[in-house]
Amino acid sequence: MRATSATIRAVNRMTAHWAADGLAPEALAKGTAFSAAGLWPLLAFLADGACGPARGELEDALGMRADEAAEAARGLLGALARIRGSSAAVGLWVRPGLEVHGQWAAGLPDATLGRFSGDDEADKKALDAWATERTGGLIPAMPLRLDKATLLVLAAAQAVRTKWLSPFQETGLEPDDEGPWAGRDLVGLSRRTSLLDRVGVTETPTGRLTVLHVLGNTGVDVHLLLGEQDAAPGAVLAAGIGILSGTHQVVPGYRLPLGEPGPGLNVRNVRAGDRDHVLSVTTSPFSLTAAHDLLATPALFGLTSATDAGHGHFPGVSDAPLAVQQANQSASAHFTAEGFQSATVTAFGAAAGCAASATPYVVRHIRLVLDRPFGFLTVHRTSRLVLSAGWVAEPVDYAPAERDDEDYDYDDYDDYDEES
Template structure:
């Protein structure tokens, strides 16, 4: 059964995919954006909250619960890894009520970009090297999510080459992958509003399946990709590979091979790697970010008393399909800055850091008796990461 969070993220991915231009190589992940929009919506009010809820497809409160559940699914599934990060400027005071909506053990102090880039490299095993665009110096908070997907095929492909006789790739040769299987129902043809869409499902040994989608030649790229996302769950007309009696569908050919006693499905697909960066504010209406990104006044009152607005929103991705398997990494980041610039009252604040060996003194307050004193040269190592559970009352 598809949960509300999964349904919301899938629909966001489909709406985003529908905007892809013809001839434009791309990769995108609504699953990498949707949880961040949910946590952001809980910090907004009025028009900003309503716009974010429209993009989420549900009210803010249940969206936060669904986002936390979705992160749990991604963390527990074999073949995926997901982690949320929150970096906060040391002078920014967050409301405890909002902070408790964010999964525990995600908060760090915002000090430059090196720590964030190292976090991205760590959680993508080096597939991504951080963000291509660093945060603005006046950024006060970064809310980010990293998602990786890795699997090996249950049935590997064979590496080879193939020359293309006609179509947009005519006269060119590519590295191709070939595979034969008796499970012809790995292939399905769906009848959609934008014509027929052919989908080949490739299963990994983990919980991952990669669907390869091809549509009719005259249908826009975005429409084909969106149909490939929604059609398998829409319950509309379809024909499975074992039911096909003609080649009247995109990408299909029917072959006769008397040497085999069992009918087979042969599949050929080019080996590929696609990488892309997205400026999510450029599609602010799609993601519900138009109002919350206007810096003229407070846009996130439930997050902090300091006037805040979203200053940047970016996603970086890479995905590779090979003979052995599939791997991809997604890094999504929302930068939050002071609306109208840094508050003047911060100019004279005083801060203190115990960033080298220090002492401590314990007193009995009523009598003034010093009970013990000491000197710290080796602070404790970080605590093990705790799983977030509803109802925890963690203070920042």
């Protein structure tokens, strides 16, 4: 079972809408990460069991008919599980006495199915253990509270890990005097390559956007997005997704004009000792965690009617009247010199309703410096599915005595030579 192009477009569209309209200003101010790929399947399974206005609203949010969405979700989860270094899992837990329709539960692919013991503290520990196990420890807790009113929990976990084809070197980063990070002594990551098409520039409604592709050895890449100084974070992320859909066309590095053709870029011709062109990149590492209350913007996710406890909305799930009580996502993302890791756990709780010297060669030299807030997209290279996204608002201050670099054991994956 595979994710169709229609499913990928629907998930990426939800990512763009979430970036533009669903991120709280305070989350963007400190940096955030999120994943529509981890949310979309759960909404699809809810839509499959919904009726009335809740079903219609979920269809609008999904961009797909409810009677097609569950099958599409199974294909999406299967595709996520087949990506090297990636995993995806679904879990369903119900309160004793609540009977769930077998046909609906059977449609949850390879799901963990369980019943609560009645001891809320013990049950919460079991849910937390599931989240920890399914994300390799990146998400240590299920992102919801558990109480007697919670009759059903439906959750999805997604994790991805990749090692850069060409690693970065840790270095210093001295931001431009005019940016929000100016005057700070920062940790930076730098590397050089002769592959100029790793960087490009596109024109968007909010100005020019520079995009850098950092390739991983599992078929998963991270796109770093640097917009104009005054561009809104949501607009930058949405424009990055527009590149994937073909809405915005990118001019690759080898076709960029000399000068400063895009944010953070400088392009010039220099004399060098060999014929290879040079793309030099300096960026900031990041380690982000985020928590999202999806019910803060329920219309964005098709959950407005589904939260009305005065009615039951999911007769396809259970004969008992159910309404969405909680809808949350926990996310993390880590960009280091060696590679990238991200993970999300999304959960719904349902309750009852009522430079060189001169030489013979002249080559192109492109320098990109990301020394102010920027966005990122984690993208499956072949399908162009956005696995996660986020905004890096705060850099890492250079403090050698205090820094404790974490070892993510990327050596589980083979090394490749990006230049080959």
